Amino acid sequence: MTKxxxxxxxxxxxxxxxxxxxxxxxxxxxxxxxxxxxxDQVIEEVKKSSLRGRGGAGFPTGMKWGFVPKESKRxxxxxxxxxxxxxGTGKDRDLMRYDPHQLIEGxxxxxxxxxxxxxxxxxxxxxxxxxxxLERAVAQAYERGYLGKxxxxxxxxxxxxxxxxxxxxxxxxxxxxxxxxxxxxxxPRLKPPFPAVVGLYGGPTxxxxxxxxxxxxxxxxxxxxxxxxxxxxKSGGTKMFTVSGHVARPxxxxxxxxxxxxxxxxxxxxxxxxxxxxxxxxxxxxxxxIITPEEAEKCNMDYESIAAVGSMLGSGGLIVMDETxxxxxxxxxLTHFYKHESCGWCTxxxxxxxxxxxxxxxxxxYEGKPGDIELLHDLxxxxxxxxxxxxxxxAAMPVQSAIQKFRPDFERRIKQTLIQIQAAD
Amino acid sequence: xxSEANERKIDELLTHYPxxxxxxxxxxxxxxxxxxxxxxxDVKYLARRLEMxxxxxxxxxxxxxxxxxxxxGRYKLQVCRTISCLLVGAERITEHISDKLGVRxxxxxxxxxxxxxxxxxxxxxxLAPCLQVNFDYHERITPERVxxxxxxxx
Numbered sequence: 001m002t003k004x005x006x007x008x009x010x011x012x013x014x015x016x017x018x019x020x021x022x023x024x025x026x027x028x029x030x031x032x033x034x035x036x037x038x039x040d041q042v043i044e045e046v047k048k049s050s051l052r053g054r055g056g057a058g059f060p061t062g063m064k065w066g067f068v069p070k071e072s073k074r075x076x077x078x079x080x081x082x083x084x085x086x087x088g089t090g091k092d093r094d095l096m097r098y099d100p101h102q103l104i105e106g107x108x109x110x111x112x113x114x115x116x117x118x119x120x121x122x123x124x125x126x127x128x129x130x131x132x133x134l135e136r137a138v139a140q141a142y143e144r145g146y147l148g149k150x151x152x153x154x155x156x157x158x159x160x161x162x163x164x165x166x167x168x169x170x171x172x173x174x175x176x177x178x179x180x181x182x183x184x185x186x187x188p189r190l191k192p193p194f195p196a197v198v199g200l201y202g203g204p205t206x207x208x209x210x211x212x213x214x215x216x217x218x219x220x221x222x223x224x225x226x227x228x229x230x231x232x233x234k235s236g237g238t239k240m241f242t243v244s245g246h247v248a249r250p251x252x253x254x255x256x257x258x259x260x261x262x263x264x265x266x267x268x269x270x271x272x273x274x275x276x277x278x279x280x281x282x283x284x285x286x287x288x289x290i291i292t293p294e295e296a297e298k299c300n301m302d303y304e305s306i307a308a309v310g311s312m313l314g315s316g317g318l319i320v321m322d323e324t325x326x327x328x329x330x331x332x333x334l335t336h337f338y339k340h341e342s343c344g345w346c347t348x349x350x351x352x353x354x355x356x357x358x359x360x361x362x363x364x365x366y367e368g369k370p371g372d373i374e375l376l377h378d379l380x381x382x383x384x385x386x387x388x389x390x391x392x393x394x395a396a397m398p399v400q401s402a403i404q405k406f407r408p409d410f411e412r413r414i415k416q417t418l419i420q421i422q423a424a425d
Numbered sequence: 426x427x428s429e430a431n432e433r434k435i436d437e438l439l440t441h442y443p444x445x446x447x448x449x450x451x452x453x454x455x456x457x458x459x460x461x462x463x464x465x466x467d468v469k470y471l472a473r474r475l476e477m478x479x480x481x482x483x484x485x486x487x488x489x490x491x492x493x494x495x496x497x498g499r500y501k502l503q504v505c506r507t508i509s510c511l512l513v514g515a516e517r518i519t520e521h522i523s524d525k526l527g528v529r530x531x532x533x534x535x536x537x538x539x540x541x542x543x544x545x546x547x548x549x550x551x552l553a554p555c556l557q558v559n560f561d562y563h564e565r566i567t568p569e570r571v572x573x574x575x576x577x578x579x
Contacts, residue, residue: 075443087507087546118443125454125491126547128560161441166450167490169545183446183475185488201443244509244550251551286508286546317550319509333511337545343488 002230004218004238005211006254008099016133018140021101027146029217030105033112034154037220042113046216048224050236055081055172055209056285056315057390058303065206067196068114074203076116078107079181082123082210083165083172087286087337088317091240092210094252096123097130099214100137104160106213108146109220111158114206118159122177125166134162169341173389174207176343187345188389211240231257235302239316243269246276246322261299261306265320276322280406284314286334287394289401290327310401327406328413331398332360338395346388353395355379363413370417373410377403426470431455435474445475449485453492462493490544498533498540500578503557506543509550518554519543521568525575539575 008015008024015021033042047062068076080103084092096103103121111119123131138160141147149157163181165171171180175189178200199205215237219227228236235257241264244250248270255264261283265271272278278293288311291299295309306313321330339353356379359372380396387393403410411417426432434455438448452475456467463486472479486492504510504519519530522541526534533540549555552564556571563574 084548085546088509088550090548090550090552093548124548125450125489126557126560129562163441163447164451164454165489166453166492167544168488180450181447182444183449183477183485184481185484242551244553245512250509250553282508319512319550321512325512330508330511333506333508337507340545 001254001256002238003254004227004230005095005102005214005240006098006252008102009094012098015099015101016097016137018101018137018144021099025221026101027105027144029220030108030146031152033109033220034152034156039113039115042109042220045224046113046219049215049219049227050224050231050234051212051215051219051227052235052303053209054211054215054239054316056086056287058313061208061212064196064208065110065113067194068204068206069197070115072204074201075118076114076203077200077205078111078114078116078119079177079200079205079207080107080119080121080210080213081172081174081177081207082121082127083177084127084210085124085169085172086315086317087334088242088244088282088319089285089315090242090244091252091316093127093130095210095214095240096127097133100134101141102214102217103134103210104137104141104146106216107160108141108151108158109216110206110208110213112151112156114204116206117157118161120181120200121160121162122171122181123162123164124171125164128164131162131164138162168343169337170343170389170391173391176389177207178205185343187343188391190388232300232302232304234304235313239301239313241268241301241316241318243318243320245320246273246325247271247320248273255301257302258305259301261296261301261318264301264318265296269318269320272320272322274322276324278320279323279325280321280327282317282319282321282398284312285317286319286337286398287390288312288314289397290331290405291401292405326409327402328363328409331402332357332364334398335360335395338391342391342395346392348383349387349389349392349395352379352383352387352392356383356395356399363410366413366415366418368414370414372414373403373407376410426466427455427459431459439475446477446481449475449477449482450489453486457492461499462496496537499538501540501542501557501559502575503542503544503547505545505547505549505553505555505557507546509546510553510555513553515554518556518566518568518571521571522575525572538578 051061053059168186170176171186176186180186195205253268281296339357380399383392384396472482556563556566
């Protein structure tokens with residue numbers, strides 16, 4: 001299998017050093033791009049690749065770049081979203097700590113395509129040691145002329161700064177990230193205007209996930225068509241998946257788009273741990289609907305196939321649960337997460353996530369009242385599609401899908417039902 | 426206000442952005458490094474330094490979970506509590522630390538050395554369960570490993 005993103009992972013920390021990176025065809029894409037491509041042609045090449053945003057939303061990258069106006073009075077920016085905090089996801093962590101120059105190279109190419117001079121990597125504050133790895137790599141890139149006033153003698157000026165977040169899931173939402181980068185609370189902005197038109201400091205801005213930008217050098221060396229051909233017709237290329245939970249070999253794995261989900265769990269992931277039976281899978285990070293083993297059997301790791309069973313590819317965080325898992329408990333855990341991470345800006349999300357958790361909490365003590373399951377569903381309904389940003393949907397969808405597919409786990413938490421169960425025993 | 430090296434760091438940070446205010450998050454980490462938490466003096470000083478109002482600094486400090494406005498232990502033991510860590514025994518790790526140090530979640534030991542916290546997803550889902558001690562990550566943590574880490578810090 002072709003490795004687009006992880007080809008230097010076997011070197012582990014080795015590729016952090018620019019000399020190792022250069023020896024493994026590093027910065028070849030940048031040199032080629034500056035020499036052979038006009039900025040517009042870079043965007044065309046990325047469009048051809050069918051690369052889509054790997055942070056979760058899956059928006060076509062080339063199209064996003066194409067929305068940036070060519071002429072702008074205000075400076076333009078490329079911002080890398082390295083605020084990885086979607087539960088179940090740890091791929092950007094490895095992409096940055098094992099191969100930081102690949103990301104830097106992707107960013108410089110993106111900045112060239114869009115005409116951006118100053119650019120930022122916004123990395124979650126908890127990844128402090130990775131921030132230091134990136135800063136060292138950025139310093140090396142300046143020394144060797146891959147960043148600076150005149151990149152490789154092309155006349156293109158490009159600067160890159162690494163900026164830490166400070167613990168807020170919401171800052172993974174692109175407009176909240178921009179607010180945070182401007183030194184404010186991470187509250188999402190109203191869209192439109194989209195960041196491509198009015199973004200950082202009011203200038204046109206592209207915000208891309210780490211994995212998205214890290215794929216760009218390969219695309220520029222090998223061509224957009226070649227990248228696309230690695231995956232399926234509609235979902236091109238490869239993708240990193242974080243496999244976690246009840247598997248024998250949890251880890252980050254790069255596979256082509258369209259790779260069978262059960263194969264990813266059983267081969268790369270080593271199968272369900274301890275030979276137990278599979279009970280459930282959350283296929284794309286905690287925000288997407290949970291699926292059953294029967295549905296997982298039908299899924300390939302691409303946008304369309306997972307959508308066909310009513311869930312989403314999301315960030316590529318595959319959370320595997322065996323028969324010992326209690327889906328009520330895991331859903332309660334996620335509701336606590338969203339309650340904690342709701343930024344407080346809009347009422348449906350701020351109040352709704354608290355109410356949801358209140359009901360979960362009494363059910364956790366086996367004190368649920370008849371009608372509580374319906375109440376949970378109804379509360380989720382009052383958030384879904386009614387919140388200011390997608391965090392509300394992310395809190396609501398897991399609850400509704402868990403109730404729909406794993407209702408017995410919830411019913412045991414209703415006091416009267418529990419008494420009936422005990423009486424029957 | 427801060428060490429010469431840290432003051433220089435703030436000067437350098439200010440060159441990264443067109444507005445000074447953008448430096449507030451990294452600057453607050455410097456304040457915490459110097460004082461262990463964000464003090465009233467830090468808030469006032471950074472407001473002046475970054476041309477912000479005091480309440481603007483305050484609203485930033487209170488929004489982000491990595492800052493503390495109160496003194497906390499020298500070592501912050503943060504156990505990830507979110508789903509992937511939960512599935513592989515995060516609760517057991519928290520209980521173990523709590524028993525060993527005699528503190529509840531959120532509490533600090535009497536000698537001011539350790540603070541125990543449960544935090545949301547740290548991005549180590551495939552390396553779960555995860556414990557972060559200040560800025561250091563510890564992956565695939567076990568109660569035995571917890572003992573070793575704590576004994577080294579004691």
